[in-house]
Amino acid sequence: MRNFTALLFCLGLALTAHADDALRTAQLADLAVVRDDYLPKELAYTAATRALAQAKLGELEARAGSLSPAELLVGLAQVGALTDNAHSGLRYRDPRALPAARLPLRLLWFPDALIVARATGDAADLAGARVLAVEGLAPAALYQRTRSLQGGSEINRRKYLPGLIESLGVLQAIGVAKDADRIALKLRLASGRVVERVVAMVANDAVAPTAEDERLWLPQPVTHEAKWTTAISNDALPIYLADAGEPFRTVPLPEIDALYIQFRSNEDEPGRPIAEFTARVEAEIAAQKPHNLILDLRFDIGGNLLTTLQFMRALPAKATGRTYLLVGNYTYSAGIVSAAAVKKGGGERVTVVGEELGDRLAFWSEGGRVALPNSHFGLRYTNGTFDLKDGCAAIPQCLDKLVDVNFVALAPQIAAPLTSVAYLAKRDPALDAVRKDIERKRDK
Structure with a gap:
């Protein structure tokens, strides 16, 4: 019997060594x-x-x-x-690369707070809570410990870090958490009460689907989503959060003699050809003749910049008054190029409203993806560059000549950040600021 036990032990060691x-x-x-x-x-x-x-x-x-x-x-x-x-x-969009488990909640990093945007299961009551600490670290300290996981501007890093923070083992691997499968949180609930909670990870398929970060702002259910609680309810939403299924929208605002135009993407979306939308916008402007245009690119996360380049360049000339260009932390990639085209096309007739862009004006893009055969992770590489502020003609891979929208300034002329306070109160600081500016000009 002793020999048999020893044999099993040796076999186990051999199998372990083989697996290693x-x-x-x-x-x-x-x-x-x-x-x-x-x-x-x-x-x-x-x-x-x-x-x-x-x-x-x-x-x-x-x-x-x-x-x-x-x-x-x-x-x-x-x-x-x-x-x-x-x-x-x-x-790691390949389903085989996804961590096996994740927190049953989704986080959004606002300029003023880290907020639980969605939650489910035992964590459902945390939706809308402000995160005060993660494993004893305040959000600012947590950011410093995790910023090495994401490149780009500080805004871009904050925007995409939550998806990693929520994933099995990541905080442990980077030395922040003691355990791989649970995270200690301190939160201020929507009621104002401060609680401490250890939240256990759950199997990925138990909480799927998990939306793209920008989609988390919209409280409407994601396709196939069930039993998730959202930070804000789905009623009385401000214009920018309404109609979650529509990537491109217009809303007439006759009280301020304006047409609101929103792009949440810069390419064709399922059943929504972008060229049809831009043609419809031009027809609406011709029919309604609004004095002002409000172009909302705050959630234009990019796509094919060439689909709208000429439209954006020409848009300000279609308004007899001002064009208000709304930009923010999710204005990204082709969305940034689009914003630059509007500002360069309209010059002083364009007023930039909002907050810092989702990336720098000088960035590398294009390229492709390299897939890893065993872990199924991917690595996106870039091989073309833009510099919309200063130009990059001296760099062989410069793509400025394709767009001719460089030498622009896109810093907001009217600051109107989308803070967590405004979001949770269902207010839109940018549109409020535009209304105020239009009314002020009327009263002169």
């Missing part, structure tokens, strides 16, 4: 793709940051076979984030 060897082989194969395929294609690195990325990759290779899925995810995220470029880095 297989994992090491798989992880080394993935890391080889990063080194041989991703790094040479990614042009957003400087010489210094490329060297840092290569060194980080070397650390991962030395630990291959012992890396947990979360540790591999964190390491790859840091390799990509060293580009300091919003369009570059880790992607």
Whole structure:
């Protein structure tokens, strides 16, 4: 019997060693793709940051076979984030790459607070709560500990970090959390009461679907979503949050002699060709003859900039009065180029309203994605660049000539940030500011 037990023990050791060897082989194969395929294609690195990325990759290779899925995810995220470029880095949209579990809630990082935008199950009562601490760290300190996972501007990093923070093992892998599968939170509930809660992760398929970050603002249910509680109710919504299923919208505002135009995307969406929408806008302007136009690009997250470039450039000339250009933290990529086209096309007749853009005016984009065969993570590389503020003609990969909208300023002339306070109160600071400006000009 003793010999049989010893045999089983030895067999177990052999199987464990075989499994470790297989994992090491798989992880080394993935890391080889990063080194041989991703790094040479990614042009957003400087010489210094490329060297840092290569060194980080070397650390991962030395630990291959012992890396947990979360540790591999964190390491790859840091390799990509060293580009300091919003369009570059880790992607895990392949369902096979998703962490096995996640928190039963979704977070949004506003300029003034970290908020639970959606929650389900045992955490449902946390919807609308303000996060005061995560594992004992205030949101500002949490950001400093996790910012290495995401590249780009500070706004862009804050915008996309919550998806990682909510995922199994990530906070543990980066040294913030003690446990992989639960997170200690301190929150101020919508009622004002402060609570401390340890929230356990749940299987990904138990909380699916999880919407894109910008969609979390809209309280209407996501397709196939059930039993989620949202931070705000689905009634009496401000214009910018209404009609969640419509990527492109117009709303006449006769009381201020204006037409409100909203783009939540910059490309064709299912059943919504963008060219049909821009043609409809032109027809509405011709029929209604509004004195003012209000163009809301605050949630234009990008797409194909060429689909609307000429439309945006010509739009301000169609108003007899002013064009108010609404921009914000989710105005991104082709959305930024669109905003630049409006401002350059309309000059002083365009008033920029809102808050800081979702990325810098100089950024790398285009490119493609490299897929890793075993973890199924992807890494987005970029090989074309824009500089809408100062121009980039001296750089061979410069794409400014395709758009001719550089040398513009898009800092808000009227500051109107979308704070958590305004969001939870269902107010729109930007549209309120536009109304006030129009009425002030009327009274002169």
